[in-house]
Amino acid sequence: MPRDFQWKLPGAHLHLKKKExxxxxxxxxxxxxxxxxxxxxxxxxILYSASGSSMQVTLAQIYRFGLxxxxxxxxxxxxxxYMRRWAIWVYLATLLALVAVLIIGIDAKGAQRWLVMAGFRFQPSEMMKLALPLMLAAYLSQRHLPPSWKHLGAAACILALPVLLIARQPDLGTSLLVAAAGLVVLFMAGLSWRIIFSFMVLALSALxxxxxxxxxxQRNRVLTFLNPERDPxxxxxxxxxxxxxxGSGGLQGKGxxxxxxxxxxxxxxxxxxxIIAVLAEETGLIGVTLLLALYLVIIWRGLLIAMSAVGTFSRLLASAVVxxxxVYVFVNIGMVSGLLPVVGVPLPLVSFGGTSSLTLMAGFGVLMSIHTHNSLLNK
Structure with missing residues (x-):
């Protein structure tokens, strides 16, 4: 049986214990x-303004949000x-979809990242952001923790397969996000700092x-990040x-x-x-701060749920979702403000898009399942 980790957060159980x-x-x-x-x-x-007051784009996003x-x-x-039981099948199905992308995927803007099924176009790489931590959490929760070198090697293979397939599309930004989602599961599983530091040194030496x-x-993106004025x-x-x-939005924005x-x-x-540049220009620092406050509320609530979850699998998976x-929020804002290279990461539930919204909301469904099933279990 795996050693179960119980994370402590002052007041976490108090805040989450609600009357049914x-x-x-x-x-x-x-x-x-x-x-x-x-x-x-x-x-x-924000989207209505960013799309040039297009009701067609806005209604399409409403439909996607509803779905x-x-x-x-x-x-x-x-x-x-049941999530733990089905994890391997979800992972394998998404992995097969990534292979299919390389064979029959749709090419757009120089990258082959999309599949079309029943008239619906989607990115399997977005689905892997949930399928990978689901699989790793299921695998590690049935082993003794912290993971041994043997189990760590197996987990590394589970992580490397989708990351390499996504990088082959090519989509370096998404491959790094998928890798980050998997690495946080390993970190929360009790990976020692010595191993983490060794991997960091290895990664830096491979740059x-x-x-x-x-x-x-991709090289141009890095060079542009270092000096945008080289090719204005x-x-x-x-x-x-x-x-x-x-910068032009100032404190209150232009309206x-x-x-x-x-x-x-x-x-x-x-x-x-x-899209956040549109928000900053029209609502200024005040509008951006309010949006960030909403993101912080969601992240804080997710952390409360993760740290109050019962069982290693639930805690590992919930932590990865949050x-x-x-990372979505951090990378997008860092990219748009010039603090990170441009990697094509949408702003969660604000940018126009379908597959990313579905994957994110499926992740929040996982969080709600972990919290509410745990609450009902303790009645």
């Missing part, structure tokens, strides 16, 4: 649900014990070799216009629907990857 009500019976967490709905509402307002909420509700009904296997556009009308255009939009950088189409990808959401 309707939401608990249908396996939804009220605080998390309200915060997610609030974030979606803000996202729709994502249904997915969250369905996933929340599945008890954690020069990575440069020679990167594609030309080419590779540096996106980040220059993005930082200009953010909703009044952003000049987006309205005059200087800002690229304004309704997807660079960490993945945090």
């Amino acid at each position: 009500g309707l939401l608990t019976r249908i396996h939804l967490d009220g605080w998390l649900l309200v915060a997610l709905l609030g974030l979606m509402g803000c996202g729709l307002l 994502a909420l249904v997915v969250m509700l369905v996933v929340a009904q599945v008890p954690p014990r 020069p070799a990575l440069w020679w296997v990167m594609h030309d556009y 009308l080419g590779t540096g255009w996106n980040i220059i216009q993005s930082t200009t939009a953010i 909703w629907l009044e952003g000049t950088q987006s309205r005059l189409e200087f800002l690229p990808e304004r309704h997807t990857d660079f 960490f993945t959401f945090f």
Whole structure:
């Protein structure tokens, strides 16, 4: 039997212990649900402006949000014990989808990342952000923890397969996010700092070799990150216009629907990857701070659920879901503000997109299942 870790957070059980009500019976967490709905509402307002007041784009996003909420509700009904039982099949199915992408995937903007099934286009790499931590949590929860070198090697193989397949598409940004989702499971499983430090040294020493296997556009992204002014009308255009939009918003912004950088189409990808630049220009520092506050509420609630979960599997999986959401937010904001290289990561539940929203909401369904099934179990 694995050694079970019990993480402590002052007041965690006190805050999560609620009287059973309707939401608990249908396996939804009220605080998390309200915060997610609030974030979606803000996202729709920002998207309407970023898309040039396009009702077609906004209605399409509403449809996707509705579908994502249904997915969250369905996933929340599945008890954690069944998630652990089905983890290997979910992982293998997503892995096969990644292989199919390389064979019959749709090519767009120089990358082969999408599959089409029943008229619906989706990215299997987005699904792997949940399937990988699900598989690793299931595998490690049935072993003695901290993991031995043998089990660590097996976990590394489970992690490496999808990461390499995604990098082959090529999609370096998503492959790094998937790797981060898997690594947090290993970290929470009690991986020693000595091993973590050894891997960090190994990764840093491999960086020069990575440069020679990167594609030309990936190298340009790194060079642009270091010096956007080297090609202001080419590779540096996106980040220059993005930082200009953010800086021009000031404290209060120019007003909703009044952003000049987006309205005059200087800002690229304004309704997807660079959407927070639209928010910063139109609502200023105040609007961005309020959006970040919503993200923090969601992350804090997720941490409370993760640290109050019963069982190693539930805690490992819940932690990975929360960490993945945090990395999404951190990387997108860092990318748009020029603190990180541009890697094409959407802003969660704000940027226009389908597969990422479905995957994120499925992850929150996992969190709600872990919390509510645990609460009902303790009645």
